[in-house]
Amino acid sequence: MYDPIFAKSFSRFDRRRFGCFALALSLFVALSISSAFKPTLHPLTLIGDAVSLQLSISAVETMLIGDAIIDNVTAQSEDSAKNMLVINETAAIEPLNLIVTNESVTEPEKKWRNVEPLCRVLKPGADYCEIEGDVRVDANSSTVFLVKPRSYLKLDTNAASDWIIEPYPRRGTGFVKKWTVKVAAEDDGSVPKCGRLHSLPALLFSIGGFTGNHFHDFADLLVPLFTTSFRFKRDVHFLAADYKPWWPAKYRPLLLRLTGSEILDIDRENTTNCYGRLIAGLKFDSELVVADSATSSGASMHKFRQLLRQTYSLDRAIRGGDAAARRPRLMIVSRKRTRILTNEDRISRAAAKLGFEVVSAEGDRSTNLTKFAQLVNSCDVMVGVHGAGLTNMLFLPEKAVLIQIVPLGAIDVFAKLDFGNPAAGMKIRYLDYKIEMKESSLIQRYPADHPVIRDPISIHRKGWGVLREVYLNNQNVTIDVRRFRATLAKALKLLRR
Template sequence: MGKYLNIRVLFLFRARALSCKSFQLTICSKIVLVSRLKRDFEDLDFHLFPAEIERFQLRILSIGTAEYFIGSAIEKFLQVAIKKQQERWLRFEAAERSSQKQEEAKPSTSWGPLDSVPVELKADKPDIQPIICDHSNYRYDLCSLNRQTVLEPTTNTLFVSGSDNQNPKNQPTQEKIRPYPRKWEKSVMTRITELTVTSASASTPAPACKFRHSAPALIFSAGGYTGNFFHDFNDGFIPLFVTSRSISSNQDIVLVVSHCDDWWINKYAELLQQFSRHPIVNLDRATDTHCFPSATVGLISQGFMTIEPSLLPHSETFLDFRAVIGDAYRDIPVYFRRPSIGRRPRLVLAARNGGVGRVILNQAEVVQVAEAVGFEVILFEPNLYSSLSQAYGLINGSHAMLGVHGAALTHSLFLRPGSVLIQVVPIGIDWLAETCFGKSSRDMGLEYVEYKIEQEESSLIERYGKDHLVLTDPKAVVKEDWFNIKKIYLQGQDVKLDLVRIQSYLQKAYEKAKRFMAKDDY
């Protein structure tokens, strides 16, 4: 990642971190500020459509302006809330500058951020709380363990040393955390292994250390919806990127993972190596204690397929995450990358099979139309065990991708900036399409095209009739029962594309793909 960072910004940040009492505490403070504002919003008694809540919360997360609002009352609240948060932030920065002056008066050292300070020096800083946990975020819980930490895997317990000064009554601090970033889904979270974080002291000593690591630990779960390709990235690798870049920029962390299945390690081996140079500690199979100089428990999620640069130490963007994927698979054989038919731009059609919904019923005809327009068309139907290196080579070497909204479109992360993505959007899922793939595609520099089907192109018209509420007012149907979006619009709907309409979209995509192809460096 070093080659993607602005070196001047990197050194400025390191210099700033020197003056802070705690690098991790600074990060946690930012998270708490944002979480407070979100909590204020969620406490208001406004009944909003979930898509509007999601977009509005993203506005709050960025602490931006009130140019997007839902009614004058919410606009006024946002203006007041942002002003209060700005005032708090100014006070926080003033206190930080005061701390900086005090630190500058001390003899200088060559230490970097706290995470790079040797264990024995880090443990001698009594002003840093050993255990800092933030449970205020809607999406995730996060704990920073700022002293030597002993993992006892048979009881899923983390013992943190150095708490006596912070706890004069000598009563152990204890926190419970399920390190998976979908906290609002209780049914999912009950399947995530709960970890106990507790302070170690003379009365409650930590167990003896069997394996000692020199790098901090990042502890999370690969359970939940893992196995669905969209969730593997949305709930896994994107939060992993955000969290790892928040606590360390030099890849020097040890990944400790629960629900760590062999297929997951094998499938994502190249990508996991981009986050840590150390072997993974499989929490499900470990039986011996592991010791770390410090640890972070949990993953930071900033929203669906979202990376907020303003909340990261080095202002990383979605393009930086895309670069990590590129680094993971840069050594694949070159023949995977080249179109096989002359110099025709390649279109990957992400296919779906029957029984899962959102199947293109006239897929063969759509392929013929795309080929007539000028594309070389490759059908792509991935499964749980598909080779990611081959998928990356195919898609990264292509110039356009077409598919109905679904997990397979997550492979658009493999497209190069400047490629074209056409997302076919079935009736009733406009906000899902934008939230899951629209925004991230633009953030990644793709030419994003949205093909919203009409009533006649949906299989729902045969089941319900064109005047049924399911077709005339999907928002009302979803508002009545949130699970209708899955039952009716995702699993219960196929599409039969209008060949004349899709041809016009494909023609425009072809022209964009040809322009991109002119810059193609393969």
Template sequence: MCTVKELTLTSAPHSTKCKVTHNSPALVFSAEGYTGNFFHDFSDGFVPLFITINSLFYNQDVILVISDCNDLWWPQKPQLVFVIRKLDVGRAILNKNEVINAIEEVGFDVNVLDPTTTHTCMAKAFKLVHSSHAMLGVHGAGLTHMLFLRPRAVLVQVLPIGVHLPSNISFKGPAKNLGLEYMVYKVKTKERSLAEIYGTNDLVLENPDAYVNGNYSNMRVYMRTQNLKLDIVRFNRYLVKVYKEAKKFMDMENELSFLFGRPRQNSALL
């Protein structure tokens, strides 16, 4: 029983404001002691907890506060690989940190992959991507890492203006052939750096096909000059859909692991 922590409950100063409040009483209990096998889990844990609740808090809601909680009991989060691009190659996300925070807040564990770094070996990249439930990035060569994703994983292509044709050929079609759940986030005018450079009514933004007009050198504007600053509010609404699909894949994977004894996929940071 030395593993059970002793707790002392005190009242907080009146000047302290709680971020979370409840209208129901709390019951603090320890999950340590001899727990860890089914006999002691019930005899030392569930049964005493059941008796205490029904004796002291009969017919009312109770907030359970667990001390000495095992990390393995926390719900598993879907793993998402965020493929980033550098400013010098174009199509970079300017508010990258805000995007990462939004992805984490919706419920993902985020691993950042920079394909341009010389320290990224293929084995590590494969391990990272293959263990993930989703991959997200702006249209570009880095999304080729989708080849390492497992069937039913989610591929999210952030689509700038002027690249709709190569995006479909390079990623949408192959993603379907690989059995991936393909999703696309199309950026709006205010999310493009080109709007600040050329203005929203310029031909560059109004009609990319007419601007290029068969001259591929004009594509440089869309491929190299263009960067993105995502609307976090709009992007967050989209992320909810991505999370649902990734969570669905993760839950299916865990169910198969339980039924057939397959080990869970573990993420690996580069």
């Protein structure tokens, strides 16, 4: 209470000094009281793929560090300062000092980075998201949450956005579950609490789509998985949606060279998995090609093929050495259902007369991939009608030759996109053999002046379904052996260079 008599006993200067001292004393007392009653904090989320952690022993005594999976963290310390998990994120941009508790993720004012857009569409139509921060994966709602303080969302209204994505390189297949990527406030009641915490980054992708087809297994998943995860050097979790148990089992030896952890069937998870970094979707530019956007990480088709050789014990990286001293080996990729090469035996005899050692093989889902890859790797030339079997060119040694037989129907573009263009990246010489009308079984079903024969583009305009049914599912090939012999001779000449 102010006393005017007491005040008058001091000079103006003395009163001013006394007032400043009293104010300082009041602030000190207030801060002391605040510290005494400060609420205890609980550690909750471990964030970041490359982090410097400052942890008290009491704060982490219940945590499992390494591939830190921390289940239902309940550890509590008597000292509130020891219950705080401080993370210094060592990214290529300005570091963030994040304080993680069971209630929120906070940091100094105005330090949030603008990470928009989280998601974008890559060519030719692949959803791709890169998310950093407090990332929570909730399988029950098929949602990936990026949790931020309410104050941040108020400052940046553009951040509060949702994206509906398909974590598969081809959008609109109809066989891929949609996921939501959502930026949410930490006090939003819909945001689930972390049940399991991970120090490694995560990669969310779908095993739906066209898996089961040998071409799509590699073009849509295995090559993009390699491309996207290469930078992590196996220190990454694979979260597989639309899980098919046989698929990881078939490619397990290769997948274990991409991740050091078991693949998680994310759809069956009943708890919320939390990460400091997550990628949803896969980098994809074109079929059987390592995406240009991944080359900065060191990924390349050359390195992917090295990985295949290591995985499947393939002896030949480059055709050479003893190849010149023996008969070149030619593999004919057989087909039994569609686009059958009806005179395969005659092609074999013609190739043998030119000096090739000929083998025929057909792979399917039950084929032992290691043995089949080793057989392909022993060959110098691969011949086959356009189809998934030509994907096995991946196992050929460099400087080998691929001969693609292109059926009738103006499908040259698809043939080149699927196998012609990728051959260059694999350092495989490529030849195509475009069949003539008389070599197609379609001439037996349609008159010579029918649009199917004379105007294939008009069939293309009716859509992919019609095109596929006419030219891919209902066409066989009978090769003109005399004409095809010239292509075999070209292959032999390439091998002798």
